[in-house]
Amino acid sequence: MTNAPAARRDIPDATVARLPVYLRVLRALSGRGVDVVSSEELADAAGVRSSGLRKDLSYLGSYGVRGVGYDVERLSEEITRELGLQGDFAVAIVGMGNLGRALADYRGFATRGFSVRWLIDTDPELTGSTIAGLTVVDFDGFRPGPDEAVIGVLATPPASAQEAADSLVERGVRSILNFASEPLDLPDSVAVRKVDLATELQILAFHDQRTRPEPEPLPDPFAEVTS
Amino acid sequence: MTNAPAARRDIPDATVARLPVYLRVLRALSGRGVDVVSSEELADAAGVRSSGLRKDLSYLGSYGVRGVGYDVERLSEEITRELGLQGDFAVAIVGMGNLGRALADYRGFATRGFSVRWLIDTDPELTGSTIAGLTVVDFDGFRPGPDEAVIGVLATPPASAQEAADSLVERGVRSILNFASEPLDLPDSVAVRKVDLATELQILAFHDQRTRPEPEPLPDPFAEVTS
DNA sequence: TAGATTGTTAATCGATTAACAATC
DNA sequence: TAGATTGTTAATCGATTAACAATC
Incomplete structure (x- = not known):
């Protein structure tokens, strides 16, 4: 419990890293003439869960309308402002x-x-x-x-x-x-x-190796010679 | 408690993402003729904490020697093997x-x-x-x-x-x-x-904006005209 | 043996998720 | 009002860290 004067709301790093992705999707929607988007649709397009998206956005404030969704333009502006991207x-x-x-x-x-x-x-x-x-x-x-x-x-x-x-x-x-x-x-x-x-x-090679259908076994240095 | 047959040890994603960094540092050390390195030194060079480094390495097995440190070549090989980088x-x-x-x-x-x-x-x-x-x-x-x-x-x-x-x-x-x-x-x-x-x-712009010494205030649209 | 450093534990911290009351 | 969807809570999960017993 701190009483620092008007402490800046603290946005988790993980959220900050996702805001640019949301922004990108919002601008694409805007370009297609979409005015309103639900957390479900926006989350799908961004590749995250809707509950996570809503939590992320809640750090910026309450810019959605219950029962309706988020105004695409408004939300774009808020994220832009939050990220400090107005200036160039x-x-x-x-x-x-x-x-x-x-x-x-x-x-x-x-x-x-x-x-x-x-x-x-x-x-x-x-x-x-x-x-x-x-x-x-x-x-x-x-x-x-x-x-x-x-x-x-x-x-x-x-x-x-x-x-x-x-x-x-x-x-x-x-x-x-x-x-x-x-x-x-x-x-x-x-x-x-x-x-x-x-x-x-x-990192990809690691996952690739793990999911390889049938990795040809390496020769076992301790194997008995059987042939 | 599972008794799955010889279940592959599960390495956390965060650890997998750091192994290549350790590998890189180890190879640099090897190139400089260093044989043995402590978790403290290796962690410093990789930009992590020594306790975190040791935890990461513990997922691969026990390749260190208490009181001494890690054999640079040996550890390089183990990480290479774990990442599946032997093949090309x-x-x-x-x-x-x-x-x-x-x-x-x-x-x-x-x-x-x-x-x-x-x-x-x-x-x-x-x-x-x-x-x-x-x-x-x-x-x-x-x-x-x-x-x-x-x-x-x-x-x-x-x-x-x-x-x-x-x-x-x-x-x-x-x-x-x-x-x-x-x-x-x-x-x-x-x-x-x-x-x-x-x-x-x-993401960098966001942090930059936050640490800006004295951001020149944006003109306040609600300000009284005083001049 | 004494000193050093690992490997592991347990505590903490932060991020994710499901669920649901609030409310448009 | 009925239906939809947000904003928030609480539970879960995973990652980080300090501390220290084990042991070379």
Whole structure:
């Protein structure tokens, strides 16, 4: 029991991670002219249970109407506001290898309020060149404005990831999406999410192996020779 | 209390998701000539707590030595075996846009036992062309061998994702990594993991907004005009 | 033996789910 | 009013953590 002044409602991490999914479904519904949606329909489309969806939404407040459902536009706006996506966010991509280039060109960002505004690489061969309409700069050239909220995307080789992350944080970046499969050591005030493609594949390989119809047995080193 | 015959030990999902991280750290240690590592050191490098690490490893069996630590090679092997990574896995990438191309070229896969063996696209302009040393085929050309464990990677536009996933599953794929930001409707027997870049950015944006030093207040629509 | 570190227990914490009273 | 669906409760489930006995 705390009496902190008007403490911000605390939304569980698991809920925060699902809000963008709901938002995406809502916008698709809106595009198809749907005005109202029930928790059952929305949950189905998002791949969650309706009770879980309602619990998630209850953290935002009561924006549904009993017996009716949720107003698609209204709910979109509330989630957008809750996620803080009204403003637009700048993205800075570090590391202009294959992945970095692909991300620089990725269309999916713009449709969701993000614009790639900085491309960074330390290789002098690359700085000054143009990729996806932007000039590649080194860290000295990375000077975001004081009010520019920048999310850093690390697409460097693993060996340079920590150094690159430090440079971003030095220049005021507080949120990092890490594609380099290298755990980062950063202050707690910096939010980091990682996307490790090889790890994802390994997790899938584990499940794949488990569900393999009839795995051919490995030769048993202790088996008697019977033939 | 069950007496199912030699029931497979059940490893929690959260543990499975961390094993690849441990494996990666172990291999790095091995490369630096380290023979033995304590749970404390390994946990630090992996970014988890030592008690959690020990609990995770306890699901695999008892491979540590009290008072000493874990044998780096031994533990690597056990995790590799547990994850089913001894064999090698083929990867089939569907969708040869920017992202698909970047993934086809991605070096990180090979070092962890995966080889990109199939590139698939339905665009007749693309099929037959060569990318990263492989010929792009359409689904008719995707004929994995009966013993070839294939993990499908979806890098199509959202609108084609479901159809592409269905085609993969029809041809025996049981594991899918989904980059298309579109929830998939597939049989429970198919394992799906998704990587949604825009969703990751939105989650970061949420945290960023929360930790912003002094967010400039939005104009209050109900404010009295005072100037 | 003394020191170190594992493997496991039990407590805690957080997330999910079903069920249903509230209410449109 | 009758039917539908929300918002919330309480039960369950799974994951995390600290602590420590076991033991090298």
